[in-house]
Amino acid sequence: MQDRRQTILEAALATLREEGYSGFTQPRVAKRAGVRQSHLTYYFPTRLELIEAVARAAVNGQLDALDAFAGETSPKVTAASIANVAMRHENTRVLMALAQASDEEPSIRSLFREFADAIALRITRMLESMGLAVSKEHVAMIHALVVGLAVVELAVGRSDGKRRASAAIEALFAMLPRTGERTVQPSR
Amino acid sequence: MQDRRQTILEAALATLREEGYSGFTQPRVAKRAGVRQSHLTYYFPTRLELIEAVARAAVNGQLDALDAFAGETSPKVTAASIANVAMRHENTRVLMALAQASDEEPSIRSLFREFADAIALRITRMLESMGLAVSKEHVAMIHALVVGLAVVELAVGRSDGKRRASAAIEALFAMLPRTGERTVQPSR
DNA sequence: GTCTATAGATAGATAGAC
DNA sequence: GTCTATCTATCTATAGAC
Numbered sequence: 001m002q003d004r005r006q007t008i009l010e011a012a013l014a015t016l017r018e019e020g021y022s023g024f025t026q027p028r029v030a031k032r033a034g035v036r037q038s039h040l041t042y043y044f045p046t047r048l049e050l051i052e053a054v055a056r057a058a059v060n061g062q063l064d065a066l067d068a069f070a071g072e073t074s075p076k077v078t079a080a081s082i083a084n085v086a087m088r089h090e091n092t093r094v095l096m097a098l099a100q101a102s103d104e105e106p107s108i109r110s111l112f113r114e115f116a117d118a119i120a121l122r123i124t125r126m127l128e129s130m131g132l133a134v135s136k137e138h139v140a141m142i143h144a145l146v147v148g149l150a151v152v153e154l155a156v157g158r159s160d161g162k163r164r165a166s167a168a169i170e171a172l173f174a175m176l177p178r179t180g181e182r183t184v185q186p187s188r
Numbered sequence: 189m190q191d192r193r194q195t196i197l198e199a200a201l202a203t204l205r206e207e208g209y210s211g212f213t214q215p216r217v218a219k220r221a222g223v224r225q226s227h228l229t230y231y232f233p234t235r236l237e238l239i240e241a242v243a244r245a246a247v248n249g250q251l252d253a254l255d256a257f258a259g260e261t262s263p264k265v266t267a268a269s270i271a272n273v274a275m276r277h278e279n280t281r282v283l284m285a286l287a288q289a290s291d292e293e294p295s296i297r298s299l300f301r302e303f304a305d306a307i308a309l310r311i312t313r314m315l316e317s318m319g320l321a322v323s324k325e326h327v328a329m330i331h332a333l334v335v336g337l338a339v340v341e342l343a344v345g346r347s348d349g350k351r352r353a354s355a356a357i358e359a360l361f362a363m364l365p366r367t368g369e370r371t372v373q374p375s376r
Numbered sequence: 377g378t379c380t381a382t383a384g385a386t387a388g389a390t391a392g393a394c
Numbered sequence: 395g396t397c398t399a400t401c402t403a404t405c406t407a408t409a410g411a412c
Contacts, residue, residue, distance in 0.1 A: 112344055146336065148337070156297070168328050
């Protein structure tokens with residue numbers, strides 16, 4: 001049965017989401033999937049192969065979550081939607097694990113680069129939908145801001161994280177020039 | 189000799205900086221410090237205690253790095269200095285490990301909260317030095333932006349990371365209102 | 377092709393020697 | 395007080411049974 005592979009993959013993702021990178025071990029994944037650890041290595045001969053597969057699944061899931069509010073035109077709603085995704089600690093846990101793996105494994109790094117490009121593309125489209133001017137710099141700023149909010153929030157674990165994140169993203173949107181406008185330069 | 193403890197601490201920090209969280213093990217730290225693993229546990233009976241000590245040292249080091257350019261008045265220079273600190277991958281590796289540990293261990297989390305507050309204080313002072321208006325939101329934005337830039341850069345490993353980061357931070361500074369000004373609102 | 381017993385390596389912690 | 399031999403748990407990987 002080939003969907004046993006799928007079962008293992010889902011178990012692996014769940015393990016990473018809930019237990020983080022350090023809890024991500026073959027025995028734990030196997031237990032969750034209901035197979036023996038030694039069986040798991042039949043489908044994923046090496047730990048790295050398992051991580052790669054999980055990474056791919058996680059990345060696709062994250063992109064799907066972004067696509068759910070793709071055409072939105074209101075900055076306020078868009079900011080709230082992004083914050084909503086970014087403040088799911090399980091997501092952040094997975095992506096931080098990926099970032100870490102990326103720092104260690106070249107194969108994960110190339111996957112992560114594709115991911116970053118895919119994110120940039122989606123941010124670009126969002127800015128266009130909202131009527132905000134697009135530039136590489138703006139896109140990079142938004143990406144980094146959201147990543148930073150997610151990471152800081154995971155670490156400090158504030159209770160009002162989602163509200164704060166939403167406000168920060170919305171504030172950045174408000175500062176960005178609209179399409180056709182020149183760069184905002186406060187009067188001096 | 190009590191400074192053996194210090195030796196171990198430095199070895200531990202170096203291990204975390206170079207090998208990341210997953211490479212941070214008692215045997216490796218002990219080897220680097222030139223003591224036996226079983227001896228290491230004399231000074232740090234448990235792994236958590238070692239991590240706590242390392243975390244404290246790392247946090248202080250990071251704050252010192254920020255204090256080095258505390259009074260700077262030029263946004264351009266400040267942005268470059270921040271980018272300089274944020275683009276040191278060893279630093280990012282350590283702080284990501286801390287964030288992860290924070291997600292798992294309450295004692296690290298409280299340390300991390302203090303750290304976040306100390307960072308916020310320093311960003312506040314920087315904004316004041318540069319004559320930019322201070323608000324909780326602006327401070328949070330800058331903090332998150334820098335964290336995000338560091339994490340993304342560690343993950344994708346671009347060659348021109350420092351330049352890009354510096355540009356992004358400087359761009360954000362340029363969008364912030366100056367002291368006494370009202371919130372920037374592009375003409376509509 | 378599917379699965380498992382087992383090896384081999386490495387982790388963290390402790391009881392106890394000096 | 396300083397240090398180490400050693401135990402137990404846990405990890406990844408492989409050789410081979412079905």
